[in-house]
Amino acid sequence: MTKRLRRAEAIIWLGAALLGNVPTQGQSASPQGSFLEVEGTRLYYEECGSAPQAVVLVHDGVLDSSAWDDVWPEFCKHFHAIRYDRRGYGRSPVATAGYYATDDLAAILHHLQLKRVAIVGSSHGGEISINFTLDHPEMVERLALVGAVVGGMPYTKHFMDRGEVLGKPLEKGDVKGAIAAALNDKYLIAPGNDAAKKRMAGILSANPQDLTHPELELPVKPALPRLGEIHIPTLLLVGDADIPDVHLHAGAIEAGIPSARLAVISDVGHLMYLEKPAEFSRIIIEFFENQ
Secondary structure (H helix, E strand, C coil), rough: CCCHHHHHHHHHCCCCCCCCCCCCCCCCCCCCCCCEEEEEEEEEEEEEEECCEEEECCCCCCCCCCHCCCCCCHHHHHEEEEECCCCCCCCCCCCCCCEEEHHHHHHHHHCCCCCEECCCCCCCCHHHHHHHHHHHHHHHEEEECCCCCCHHHHEEEEEEHHHHHHHHHHCCHHHHHHHHHCCCCCCCCCCHHHHHHHHHHHHHHHHCCCHHHCHHHHHHCCCHHHHHHHHCCCEEEEECCCCHHHHHHHHHHHHHHCCEEEEEEEECCCHHHHHCCCHHHHHHHHHHCCC
């Protein structure tokens, strides 16, 4: 994926009504987790729960790991849960050189001595989760992909044009302008889900580097033609109000992974765990516990 496309992809998911400087409700003023030294940088991570099954949450390309705040307590009750901030997000410093996102995920799991995990990956975090499963099939036992995209699948002109419009302010360093340009976006958060809009506004206000950090993630071999190599139970969740490209990607992933099944969630957009956290938690937990 080119730098231009990845930047456009990230900007697209800003959308839907960021309502100013609303304090984030879930993130504490001081870290509750730990930092792992990885190749000259540090990755912030948290873990909770004592159940035998380990589940790692991989956030999307706009919000840091505090995006999971509304579902985190429920996952902690059922699993040994892990979440982390990817480079440049939340409490993890920005990248200063090229890196592979899958290597960072592997480093955290090795540090925690986890040999087999289930993964929940959102949007570009879902793409990372797919790539990680292809690179380390022995380490992944189940996948839940939320509004995920897959490397090697093209994007429509509608998707790219939208990203160009929303990204122009950021090219000038104008974060507020980028947020303003995204206010009328109709795909990220479904109309009427005002609490989710406020949550997202709070996260971005507390962590502006989520939007402004340099993108130095290195490209990897496209996963689309290799999806048939994934043979673990895989659940795909897509919001009915999400952008059509995400539905296209979900269809391609469902067709490519033999054991995949797709569920479309009503009245939500791209970030359904902010919009319907209870329903999201129930669906994922039931899938992981019953497979």
